[in-house]
Amino acid sequence: MRWAEGFIAVDWGTSNRRAYRLDSSGRCEDEFEDHQGVLTIPADGFSDAVAEIRQRLGDRPLLLAGMIGSNRGWKEAPYVPCPAGIDDLVAKLVWVGDREAIVPGVSYVGQGRGDVMRGEEVQLLGAVAAGMIDPMGLVCHPGTHNKWATLSQGKIHRFRTVMTGELFNLLKEHSILSDLLQGEVDVNDAFRQAVRHSIDNATLPADLFGLRAGVLLGQMKKEDAVSFASGLLIGADIRIGLSIPTSVQIAVLGRPELTRLYAAAIGAAGRDAVELDGEKCFLAGINEIAKRIDA
Amino acid sequence: MRWAEGFIAVDWGTSNRRAYRLDSSGRCEDEFEDHQGVLTIPADGFSDAVAEIRQRLGDRPLLLAGMIGSNRGWKEAPYVPCPAGIDDLVAKLVWVGDREAIVPGVSYVGQGRGDVMRGEEVQLLGAVAAGMIDPMGLVCHPGTHNKWATLSQGKIHRFRTVMTGELFNLLKEHSILSDLLQGEVDVNDAFRQAVRHSIDNATLPADLFGLRAGVLLGQMKKEDAVSFASGLLIGADIRIGLSIPTSVQIAVLGRPELTRLYAAAIGAAGRDAVELDGEKCFLAGINEIAKRIDA
Numbered sequence: 001m002r003w004a005e006g007f008i009a010v011d012w013g014t015s016n017r018r019a020y021r022l023d024s025s026g027r028c029e030d031e032f033e034d035h036q037g038v039l040t041i042p043a044d045g046f047s048d049a050v051a052e053i054r055q056r057l058g059d060r061p062l063l064l065a066g067m068i069g070s071n072r073g074w075k076e077a078p079y080v081p082c083p084a085g086i087d088d089l090v091a092k093l094v095w096v097g098d099r100e101a102i103v104p105g106v107s108y109v110g111q112g113r114g115d116v117m118r119g120e121e122v123q124l125l126g127a128v129a130a131g132m133i134d135p136m137g138l139v140c141h142p143g144t145h146n147k148w149a150t151l152s153q154g155k156i157h158r159f160r161t162v163m164t165g166e167l168f169n170l171l172k173e174h175s176i177l178s179d180l181l182q183g184e185v186d187v188n189d190a191f192r193q194a195v196r197h198s199i200d201n202a203t204l205p206a207d208l209f210g211l212r213a214g215v216l217l218g219q220m221k222k223e224d225a226v227s228f229a230s231g232l233l234i235g236a237d238i239r240i241g242l243s244i245p246t247s248v249q250i251a252v253l254g255r256p257e258l259t260r261l262y263a264a265a266i267g268a269a270g271r272d273a274v275e276l277d278g279e280k281c282f283l284a285g286i287n288e289i290a291k292r293i294d295a
Numbered sequence: 296m297r298w299a300e301g302f303i304a305v306d307w308g309t310s311n312r313r314a315y316r317l318d319s320s321g322r323c324e325d326e327f328e329d330h331q332g333v334l335t336i337p338a339d340g341f342s343d344a345v346a347e348i349r350q351r352l353g354d355r356p357l358l359l360a361g362m363i364g365s366n367r368g369w370k371e372a373p374y375v376p377c378p379a380g381i382d383d384l385v386a387k388l389v390w391v392g393d394r395e396a397i398v399p400g401v402s403y404v405g406q407g408r409g410d411v412m413r414g415e416e417v418q419l420l421g422a423v424a425a426g427m428i429d430p431m432g433l434v435c436h437p438g439t440h441n442k443w444a445t446l447s448q449g450k451i452h453r454f455r456t457v458m459t460g461e462l463f464n465l466l467k468e469h470s471i472l473s474d475l476l477q478g479e480v481d482v483n484d485a486f487r488q489a490v491r492h493s494i495d496n497a498t499l500p501a502d503l504f505g506l507r508a509g510v511l512l513g514q515m516k517k518e519d520a521v522s523f524a525s526g527l528l529i530g531a532d533i534r535i536g537l538s539i540p541t542s543v544q545i546a547v548l549g550r551p552e553l554t555r556l557y558a559a560a561i562g563a564a565g566r567d568a569v570e571l572d573g574e575k576c577f578l579a580g581i582n583e584i585a586k587r588i589d590a
Contacts, residue, residue: 079512107512113505114512145471145504161504163471170465176440176458202497205528206535209440209456210408217374217402217409233500240501 003290007061008053011282012068013037013119014144018279021057026287030057038067046074050100063286065103066119069094079107079116085155086125086285090292103289108159115161120147123253123278126285128154132276137249140241140266140273142258144169148241164237165258168230177212180225187264190224191231195268198235207232234265242269254278298585302356303348306414306577307363308332309439313574316352321582325352333362341369345395358581360398361414364389374402374411380450381420381580385587398584403454410456415442418548418573421580423449427571432544435536435561435568437529437553439464443536459532460553463525472507475520482559485519486526490563493530502527529560537564549573 006029010019015037021030041049050062069077077094084106093101105118120141127133128151135154141147144166149159172181185191198204211229214220220228250266252259253276266273301324305314310332316325336344345357364372372389379401388396400413415436422428423446430449436442439461444454467476480486493499506524509515515523545561547554548571561568 107508109512109514114508114514115505116508116511160501161508162501163504164500166470167500170469174465174469175461203535203538204499205459205462205531206455206457207408209458210410213402213409213411213456216411217404219404219409236500240498243498 003061003063003293007063007290008057009283009286009290010053010062010064010066010068011119011122011286012064012066012073014039014067017066017068019053019057020283020286021060022283022287022290026283026290028283032056038070038073050074061099061101063101063103063290065122065282065286069102069104070118073102075102077102077104079105080121082106082108082110082159083152083155083157084121084125085153086129086288087292088155089121089125090289093289093293101293103286106156106159108156110158113160115159117147117149117159117161120149121156122285122289123281124149124151124156124285125154126283126288127251127253127276127281129288130281130284132281132284133251133253133274134249137251138241138246140250140252140262141278142252142254142262146237146241146262160240162237162240164233168233171208171229177208177225177229180212180215180222181229183223183226185230185261186227187261188224188227190220191227191261191264192268194228194231195235195238195265198232199239199269202236202239204232204236230261231265234261235268238262238265238269242266242271249274251276253281298356298358298588302358302585303352304578304581304585305348305357305359305361305363306417306581307359307361307368308414309334309362312361312363314348314352315578315581316355317578317582317585321578321585323578327351333365333368345369356394356396358396358398358585360417360577360581364397364399365413368397370397372397372399374400375416377401377403377405377454378447378450378452379416379420380448381424381583382587383450384416384420385584388584388588396588398581401451401454403451405453408455410454412442412444412454412456415444416451417580417584418576419444419446419451419580420449421578421583422546422548422571422576424583425576425579427576427579428546428548428569429544432546433536433541435545435547435557436573437547437549437557441532441536441557455535457532457535459528463528466503466524472503472520472524475507475510475517476524478518478521480525480556481522482556483519483522485515486522486556486559487563489523489526490530490533490560493527494534494564497531497534499527499531525556526560529556530563533557533560533564537561537566544569546571548576 018033108115250273263273313328403410545568558568
């Protein structure tokens with residue numbers, strides 16, 4: 001079996017999955033996205049869920065990445081420790097059958113802490129393999145759990161997760177700030193002011209309440225609150241990600257609506273950032289892995 | 296009408312209310328607590344809710360404090376600006392009828408920010424009036440929204456809210472950390488280690504995810520996670536509250552299960568704290584207000 005003759009790639013997360021049929025040149029011929037994330041599928045339901053993907057996209061080999069390899073997924077793919085390059089992922093693929101492989105996540109232990117990722121490694125190392133980012137650079141991957149990854153010689157050398165996206169969603173959906181956070185986030189003055197405030201002041205849990213007080217006391221316009229809150233959270237995130245002074249290239253990859261915010265915030269911190277579409281990076285990474293299975 | 300002949304005091308919060316029948320010496324003769332917080336009562340339902348309190352505790356004058364005076368409550372009691380002492384609260388009581396008064400909250404504007412409290416002011420100023428705390432001290436009032444208040448000449452001079460309790464509850468109830476946070480928080484090594492970490496490192500949104508990674512990678516015992524998470528959040532709170540060096544007395548007042556944690560965390564930061572029962576402070580404050588209505 002030659003993977004390079006075409007296969008199906010799936011980026012299978014906690015709450016969503018995205019599946020692509022790739023041709024022999026790695027181009028996407030067909031795709032779909034739905035909400036059948038790992039948590040929506042019963043433990044014994046993954047064979048059926050995979051069969052359904054083949055019904056929709058064709059009977060091809062399958063390469064799966066993301067939370068599908070977690071202990072809540074189809075089959076657990078143990079983390080590959082840092083430093084982790086694309087060959088390390090290929091060497092530790094977990095095979096469910098002859099034609100179904102799961103890409104492992106990556107772990108980091110050091111500096112008195114530990115960290116894990118599942119799914120982002122394909123995008124990060126795909127961007128490296130495709131020459132889209134500096135193999136010695138710093139990469140920011142915003143999402144539910146933003147990852148700051150330091151690359152060295154094209155491998156993930158070290159990384160740190162900041163749960164910015166999840167905190168924003170918790171505040172938006174369940175907190176006392178909820179009614180203030182229902183609009184769209186804009187890169188406006190409120191956003192930039194909040195980013196700079198959080199970069200200069202490590203007072204996030206106070207500043208979030210201050211937002212509500214500011215609206216109650218007429219100091220802040222209600223319609224600015226959502227951008228201000230996002231700026232506070234992203235600024236605190238960037239404060240952590242850029243805490244070690246570095247002059248290397250900063251790349252931000254992920255969903256464009258998030259990379260836009262992070263690139264603007266990194267700009268407010270006085271640095272430039274290259275923005276990359278996470279989906280393109282994922283396809284570059286998963287094609288590279290398939291190529292190396294054949295090799 | 297003489298309030299000092301006995302009245303009913305109600306500490307009426309967002310999700311709970313606690314009502315006390317106080318005799319002519321200010322002692323509690325009867326009381327009850329229930330979940331009829333302000334948010335559970337329809338806008339036109341407060342007269343009935345108040346009538347029910349009188350049915351249970353007797354037909355006496357009523358002094359109400361807390362969110363009952365907010366724009367979601369019975370009648371809005373505008374904030375009294377800092378510096379705010381107990382006489383300022385008495386002067387700005389909002390009367391619904393001849394026998395029903397609502398204690399206003401307190402606001403602070405300065406240092407480029409604004410802040411608000413409703414309910415804590417009765418406890419803080421009650422503790423001052425009863426001589427339980429230093430009238431020039433620093434007071435910490437943990438709860439859903441912890442307040443750090445600087446007193447000056449017995450008035451609330453300045454204060455800052457940190458939404459520690461709410462963040463902990465959001466993480467416990469709705470986040471990816473939820474299954475790790477279901478136990479009870481202990482003042483143990485994990486708690487103290489996390490407090491010290493957060494006092495030294497302003498990296499809370501990363502450390503919270505690190506907790507999950509630590510458990511996944513076998514670096515942290517699952518049963519330590521809830522105390523560690525609480526320690527991280529309370530440590531970050533104390534980092535903010537003690538950011539201005541001060542040698543004044545620190546008093547922690549509120550519910551004993553929370554003051555215990557904050558006093559231990561302040562201890563881990565190398566300071567001592569006096570612990571006071573918030574309910575006693577509330578009764579001291581509300582009796583003092585009633586006395587001054589008569590005066």
